[in-house]
Amino acid sequence: MSIEIGTDxxxxxxxxxxxxxxxxxxxxxxxxxxxxxxxxxxxxxxxAVRRAQSRSGQHYVMAQVTRGDVRVTVTATGTLSALxxxxxxxxxSGRVQNVYVxxxxxxxxxxxxxxxxxxxxxxxxxxxxAQLAANRAGxxxxxxxxxxxxxxxxxxxxxxxxxxxxxxDLETANAAHARAExxxxxxxxxxxxxxxxxxxxxxxxxxxxxxxxxxxxxLSRSVAPGQTVAATxxxxxxxxxxxxxxxxxxxxxxxxxxxxxxxxxxxxEFRVDAYPQRVFTSQVRSVRNEAKSSSNVVYYEAILTVDNxxxxxxxGMTATATIASEVHENVLRVPNAxxxxxxxxxxxxxxxxxxxxLGPLAPGRKRVYTLAADxxxxxxxxxxxxxxxxxxxxxxxxxLLPGKxxxxxxxxxxx
Numbered sequence: 001m002s003i004e005i006g007t008d009x010x011x012x013x014x015x016x017x018x019x020x021x022x023x024x025x026x027x028x029x030x031x032x033x034x035x036x037x038x039x040x041x042x043x044x045x046x047x048a049v050r051r052a053q054s055r056s057g058q059h060y061v062m063a064q065v066t067r068g069d070v071r072v073t074v075t076a077t078g079t080l081s082a083l084x085x086x087x088x089x090x091x092x093s094g095r096v097q098n099v100y101v102x103x104x105x106x107x108x109x110x111x112x113x114x115x116x117x118x119x120x121x122x123x124x125x126x127x128x129x130a131q132l133a134a135n136r137a138g139x140x141x142x143x144x145x146x147x148x149x150x151x152x153x154x155x156x157x158x159x160x161x162x163x164x165x166x167x168x169d170l171e172t173a174n175a176a177h178a179r180a181e182x183x184x185x186x187x188x189x190x191x192x193x194x195x196x197x198x199x200x201x202x203x204x205x206x207x208x209x210x211x212x213x214x215x216x217x218x219l220s221r222s223v224a225p226g227q228t229v230a231a232t233x234x235x236x237x238x239x240x241x242x243x244x245x246x247x248x249x250x251x252x253x254x255x256x257x258x259x260x261x262x263x264x265x266x267x268x269e270f271r272v273d274a275y276p277q278r279v280f281t282s283q284v285r286s287v288r289n290e291a292k293s294s295s296n297v298v299y300y301e302a303i304l305t306v307d308n309x310x311x312x313x314x315x316g317m318t319a320t321a322t323i324a325s326e327v328h329e330n331v332l333r334v335p336n337a338x339x340x341x342x343x344x345x346x347x348x349x350x351x352x353x354x355x356x357x358l359g360p361l362a363p364g365r366k367r368v369y370t371l372a373a374d375x376x377x378x379x380x381x382x383x384x385x386x387x388x389x390x391x392x393x394x395x396x397x398x399x400l401l402p403g404k405x406x407x408x409x410x411x412x413x414x415x
Contacts, residue, residue, distance in 0.1 A: 061409035072326035078252030082242030082315045089235035107212040116208040125201035132194035139187040146180035216241045250304040261325040270321035333392040337408035
């Protein structure tokens with residue numbers, strides 16, 4: 001069922017004449033038709049764009065050729081350590097009587113760090129002195145015996161010439177004299193040994209005081225009062241000292257494949273987990289020739305100097321260092337992804353040339369792709385790559401100019 005309303009009815013309802021009402025409705029109908037036509041055109045244009053994209057079949061990710069620096073780097077990990085670190089231990093055994101320093105305390109050369117109870121060592125020193133005195137007395141006794149046997153030997157020789165004694169008596173006197181001489185030599189040797197024992201005991205007595213060999217700071221303390229230390233087979237470490245924490249060194253492990261690219265004097269940067277947003281600078285001081293291995297991986301140790309004047313870094317921190325082996329400034333470069341890109345094997349109806357139609361590359365040459373002027377056809381560009389920093393690669397003079405877009409990836413259009 002439909003209801004029709006004429007212009008006369010509307011005019012009567014609104015209280016206007018028929019002529020005016022008809023004009024107003026004609027204008028309204030015009031604008032309604034115009035709006036409907038605009039919507040239809042817009043929908044048609046949108047459908048045409050989608051169809052064109054669908055026919056192309058590929059979406060390409062582009063990146064620009066740029067000018068900039070290419071830094072060839074070597075990455076290695078290692079740990080920070082203090083310069084001039086010294087382990088201070090005890091050369092004698094005994095009970096620790098006193099400890100005078102603690103962590104992070106500054107010490108001077110010769111300062112007493114700890115003391116071992118000297119009672120037992122004093123007793124040993126007194127015993128060595130007494131033994132020396134006994135051996136010296138033994139020398140006197142042996143010398144007196146030697147004097148006596150010498151006199152007896154002389155009388156025996158005289159009496160033998162006079163015929164008063166037998167030859168056997170002279171032989172007995174000679175043997176006694178020889179034994180007396182040997183006794184003197186033995187007594188003197190024992191006295192020398194006792195003297196050495198006295199010196200050793202006195203030296204050990206001085207070692208009950210553990211003193212600092214350097215001016216520095218205490219990194220660690222592994223002893224407490226009342227603890228017993230035993231210096232029998234190896235020296236127990238009681239303290240670890242460092243000369244100055246304002247300068248540290250970074251020991252990194254450089255893979256054998258990269259060791260030929262680093263040398264003394266190269267600049268480096270490193271990061272530590274404690275300050276993830278901070279980049280610290282350093283310099284290669286030395287590259288050691290001794291090869292080391294871990295899990296069947298051969299590496300060489302490089303030593304980097306570190307300025308720690310801010311006292312932010314601490315010995316033992318793990319660091320990841322980046323050593324700049326080469327720096328090429330203001331060179332033409334392309335993203336590495338562009339050198340790895342290969343066109344799809346199949347091509348859509350847009351005239352894209354497949355890679356199989358291209359000839360082989362000369363040694364040392366690479367190929368990148370750009371979009372031709374029609375926006376659909378791939379245009380290959382051959383070039384000679386140079387140094388790479390892992391993100392960009394330097395290229396020699398080519399038809400590519402800074403700002404030119406090269407293809408780094410291709411994705412099928414989403415349905």
